[in-house]
Amino acid sequence: MSKRTIQHIVSTAVPLPIENIDTDQIIPARFLKATTREGFGRNLFRDWRYENDDESKPRKDFVLNNPMYGGCILVAGKNFGCGSSREHAAWALVDYGFQVVVSSFFADIFKNNALNNFLLPVQVSDAFLQKLFQAVEQDPQTQIEIDLPEQYIRILASGETEYFDINPYKKACLLNGYDDIDYLLSLDEAIRVYEQQRERV
């Protein structure tokens, strides 16, 4: 897990202009029975992707089935990842090949889960999100650039750019491949002291 990093990405994008996409849509509950982290990409957006749960019947109107669109950036409507805390949603997006999700608003738990799996959530303004949708829908080959060190997202053809926020700790983790658990384990002594104090109270 800790070997991956995110620095600079240039890719085409997949547009999904739907608001309030909940994690039940990203990965339906019936696919949460696996006990490993791998293989969830096959069932990403399962019920939007296939008719009657049948892989031989892809829904033509769903963007993942449209050969015009591809790339490692998903651009989605407001409040992406709401609902269930299932980290399987982040695993499914990563397993499918996404490295970045762009939206104008992310649900809190999803955002943490994404960051813990080196999937970069990029929060942009409503106006910039609309520009992205327009640019990608007009030309599916539109290249989008994302730079983590400088914290910007750019539509390369037009040069339109927006800066995004990310907390400095998580940024360092993504740039360097750090892992929260390694960090917490290094605080063993502080945790021990806290426990002793607390148990005295």
Next chain:
Amino acid sequence: MGQTLFDKIWDAHVVQRKEGHPDVLYIDTHFIHEVTSPQAFDGLRRRGIRVRRPDRTHATADHNVPTLNQHMPIREALSRHQVEMLTRNCEEFGIELYGLGHPFQGIVHVIGPELGLTQPGMTIVCGDSHTSTHGALGTIAFGIGTSEVEQVLATQCILQYKPRKMRITIDGQLKKGVVSKDIILYIISRISASGATGYFVEYAGSAIRNLSMEARMTICNMSIEMGARGGMIAPDETTFAYIQGRRFAPKGADWDRALAYWKTLYSDPDAVFDKELHFDASDIEPMITYGTNPGMGIKITESIPTPEQIAEKERASFERALHYMGLKPGTRLLHQPVDYVFIGSCTNSRIEDLRMVAQFVKGKKKAPHVEVWVVPGSKQVEAQARQEGIDRIFEEAGFQLRGPGCSACLGMNEDKIPPGKYCVSTSNRNFEGRQGPQARTFLASPLTAAAAAITGRIEDVREFL
């Protein structure tokens, strides 16, 4: 400046605070279940480490378990494997498991308070977004992902940025037929499914204070449905009376010490919140959802909005939701026929919920075309219901009283609503496919669900009281 309830508990649990870093927050109680824990245990094995505090970790099997024939081996191979994996992991890491067949087994957010494991002032996490339920007892409780489950198993700590604070005050008297589920559905319908994202919510006001402990749990449970990190209610005499005498509650001198501390847990009068909302309890009616997120709710007598009433940006999602639900804008839901009624889930499966339903249906029979499932939140709730004769009332009404589990709230087990069918559900989510592929969910209170079971259509329960 005074402190909020949230600040008091949070600050007492900070192991380390460093500029630019998230706080290292100590976790008092960690609940785990079969679905979101196996990959975390694998992580521990890969790192060659143990669970730091098995004594602060409590496990149950709930999401995947069948609700019929619970004494038999689980038929579905993947579900069985996941439940067996939990058993093996708990054995290997020395964690107490309330698994299938155990008298304490049940939905994780029902058994925590029921056993007295959930106590005011605690920090509580679980790999489940409805962990916010425990906030009803004056705790900071929130859902986490599996990587974070692994963090807590390994270190009993979690890295978290302190969220902003919101207070929602509901004052006044609730009308007849309006229960706590209606309060929370009303709030979410007013502020939307993302209206509290980034915030931790404290519920206050006379309408909240007057609620029973279990009714408060229903409110805190659905905090996540408006995006909140969690919800909480300051502990009071109702809370203390609920906890006293429960299995893991403090006893004797420990109780006195704990009680003295718990009584300090409230927001100071001059505490400042980042956002404050006020609602009038008398404006709340029985509520029902019409769409595919919990924010798409209306008063039972209202009509579904028309596209013109919806902000232009949200119109596409609104139309998509109505198409999925097979409903028309501008129409009423009252008297809409339904096929299933599900009474259960961590929102509404406690003994008070079952009593409320039983009292309503006593001597009545369900509509012939409706299938009614009552799924208690725990073995203890089930046992209590049988002891009180509630099981016989349900049997005479034609309701099925099943074994405990998450059941048709999310349809991970066999309890699924068939494609295209309508279900009035006391659960917490009406997402597309939540109760089964293509299933259509109306979220409502146990009373509204009970009325629908009897007549086979959506009713204004006040006409029956």
